[in-house]
Amino acid sequence: MSARVALIGAGRWGRRLLPPLRERFEVPVCVTTGGTEGVEWLRREGIGATTDLDAVLLDPTLDAVAIATPMDSHAALAGRALAAGKHVFVEKPLATSAVDARRVAAAAGDLVLFVGHVYLYHPLLAGFRGNPVRSARLTWRKHGTFDSDLFWNLASHDVSIALALFGEAPSQIDVPVSERDHARIRLGFPGGREAVVDIDRTSSERVKTIALDGGRILDLTQGDPLQRELAAFAAAVEHGEPFPSDAAHAVAVVETVERIRDAA
Numbered sequence: 001m002s003a004r005v006a007l008i009g010a011g012r013w014g015r016r017l018l019p020p021l022r023e024r025f026e027v028p029v030c031v032t033t034g035g036t037e038g039v040e041w042l043r044r045e046g047i048g049a050t051t052d053l054d055a056v057l058l059d060p061t062l063d064a065v066a067i068a069t070p071m072d073s074h075a076a077l078a079g080r081a082l083a084a085g086k087h088v089f090v091e092k093p094l095a096t097s098a099v100d101a102r103r104v105a106a107a108a109g110d111l112v113l114f115v116g117h118v119y120l121y122h123p124l125l126a127g128f129r130g131n132p133v134r135s136a137r138l139t140w141r142k143h144g145t146f147d148s149d150l151f152w153n154l155a156s157h158d159v160s161i162a163l164a165l166f167g168e169a170p171s172q173i174d175v176p177v178s179e180r181d182h183a184r185i186r187l188g189f190p191g192g193r194e195a196v197v198d199i200d201r202t203s204s205e206r207v208k209t210i211a212l213d214g215g216r217i218l219d220l221t222q223g224d225p226l227q228r229e230l231a232a233f234a235a236a237v238e239h240g241e242p243f244p245s246d247a248a249h250a251v252a253v254v255e256t257v258e259r260i261r262d263a264a
Contacts (some may be wrong), residue, residue, distance in 0.1 A: 002024065002025050002026050002234075002238075003025050003026070003063040003064055003087075003234070003237050003238055004025065004026045004027075004028060004061055004062050004063050004064075005021060005025040005026070005027050005062070005063065005064045005065065005066055005089075006027070006028070006029050006030065006031060006056045006059075006062050006064075006065045006066070007021065007027055007029075007030040007031070007047070007065075007066050007068065008030070008031045008053070008056075008065055008066065008067045008068065008069060008077060009030075009031070009032070009067065009068035009069040010030050010032040010033075010035075010038035010039075010041060010042055010049070011038070011068065011069070013068040013091060014030070014068035014069075015041065016226070017066060017068050017091075017226075017230075018030075018045065018047070020226055020227055020230040021066055021230060023230070024230055024231065024233075024234040025064075025234065027047060027066075028047070028048055028062075029047065029048040029049070029050060029056060029062075030042050030047050030048070030049055030050075031050055031051065031052070031053050031056055032049050032050070032051065033051065034049075034051045053077075053080070057080060057081060057084035057086060058084065062086065063086065063087060063237060064086050064087035064088065064089065064112070064237055065077075065081045065086050065087075065088055065089070066089040066090075067081070067088065067089065067090040067091060068091050069091075071091070071092075071093055071096060071148070071152060071153065072096055074090050074091065074093065074094060074095060074096075075094065075095035075096070075097075075100040075101065075103070075104050077090070078090045078094065078104050078113065079103065079104050079107055082104070082107045082108055082109075082111055082113065083107065085111070086111070087111050087112040087113075087114075087236075087237045088108075088111065088112065088113050088114065089112075089114045089115075089116065089233050090113075090114070090115055090116065091115075091116040092115055092116050092117050092118075092156055092157070092160070092245075092250070092253070093115075093152055093156045093250070093253060093254050093257065094113075094115045094247075094250040094251065094253075094254055095254055096149075096152055096254075097254070097258065098251070098254050098255045098258045100254075101250065101251045101254035101255070102251055104247075105247035105248070105250065105251050108247055112233075112236045112237050113246070113247045113250075114232075114233045114236055114243060114245060114246070115245045115246075115247070115249070115250035115253075116229065116245065117156075117157070117160040117244075117245040117249065117250070117253065118157075118225050118226055118229050119157055119160065119161050119220060119225060120160060120161070120164055120225075120229075120244045120245050120249075121225040121226075121228040121229040121232060121244075121245075122220055122223055122225040122228075123223050123225070123228070124218045124219070124220065124222075124223065125161065125164070125165075125210075125218070125220075133165045133166055133193065133212060133213065134192075134193050134194075134213050135193065135194050135195070135212070135213055135214060136161075136162060136165055136166075136194075136195045136196075136210055136211065136212050136213075137195070137196045137198070137210070137211040138158040138161060138162065138195065138196070138197045138198070138209075138210050139198045139207060139208070139209050139210075139211075140154065140157075140158065140197075140198070140199045140200070140207065140208050141200050141203035141205055141206060141207035141208075142200075142201050142203060142206050142207075142208075143201065143202060143203055143204060143206075144201060145201055146181065146201065150180065150181065150183055150199065150201065151183070151257055151260055151261050151264070152257060152261075154199050154201065155183065155185060155197060155199060155257060155260060156253055156254075156257050158185075158197040158199070159187075159197070159253050159256045159257055159260070160245070160249070160253050161210065162187055162195040162197070163249065163252055163253060163256065164244060164249070165195070165210075165212075166187075166189045166193060166195065168189065168190070169252050169255065169256055170187035170188055170189050170195075170256060170259075171188055171189060171190050172186075172187070172188030173185070173186070173187060173188070173256070173259050173260055173263045174186040174188070174263060175260060175263045175264040178264035181200065181201045181202045182199065182200045182201070182202070183197070183198075183199050183264070184196065184197070184198050184199075185197040185198075185199075185260055187256075206221060207221070208220040208221050229245075232244075232245075
């Protein structure tokens with residue numbers, strides 16, 4: 001029998017998350033703020049709507065929650081769910097401070113704390129994890145997401161990829177360009193290795209690529225890593241399988257982004 005998961009959040013990302021969740025879990029209820037549009041959408045989807053988070057967390061028939069709310073609420077909601085004994089899928093970042101990220105990670109214990117660093121599940125990256133990388137240039141061009149912090153919302157994706165590729169946190173961080181909608185970040189790793197992250201959210205074209213060691217270019221706009229990510233969450237909850245976006249990785253991402261913001 002599939003595990004039962006409550007969705008928390010009926011906004012743009014919650015609506016994107018629901019279909020692949022329902023392919024792998026029973027999703028009987030969504031906790032929402034109670035706005036008419038969100039409640040009506042849930043009704044059409046055949047999902048119960050409630051504003052009572054405590055009642056959902058106390059429901060013994062629910063195994064897990066999937067949190068798709070604004071990022072400044074992630075740590076508090078994940079902490080409450082873990083305290084109630086629920087496995088947790090939470091969109092990235094785990095928190096917007098390293099202190100909160102470490103606190104939530106410590107609370108997980110034997111429960112699954114799965115953080116939605118979706119690009120770790122892109123099939124083009126699977127073969128590079130654990131292999132030596134000397135340099136990487138991560139380029140992201142898009143238009144939009146102007147209402148959120150550039151570093152926490154967008155750069156956290158590229159930081160997650162860089163940490164996975166290089167296998168450790170950077171020893172040096174430099175931010176030569178730091179504007180509201182554009183940033184260039186240099187991450188220096190031990191042994192002279194380097195990642196450069198270049199983000200521009202005012203571009204008319206969509207580009208998300210990684211150039212590895214000055215040679216092969218990976219196009220991450222192709223493929224559907226969300227499907228693979230939710231499959232990994234299901235395997236973790238139902239079979240205890242390991243996964244790359246675990247608590248340790250999520251904390252390292254938050255710590256690195258915090259250092260980047262300090263440097264900027």
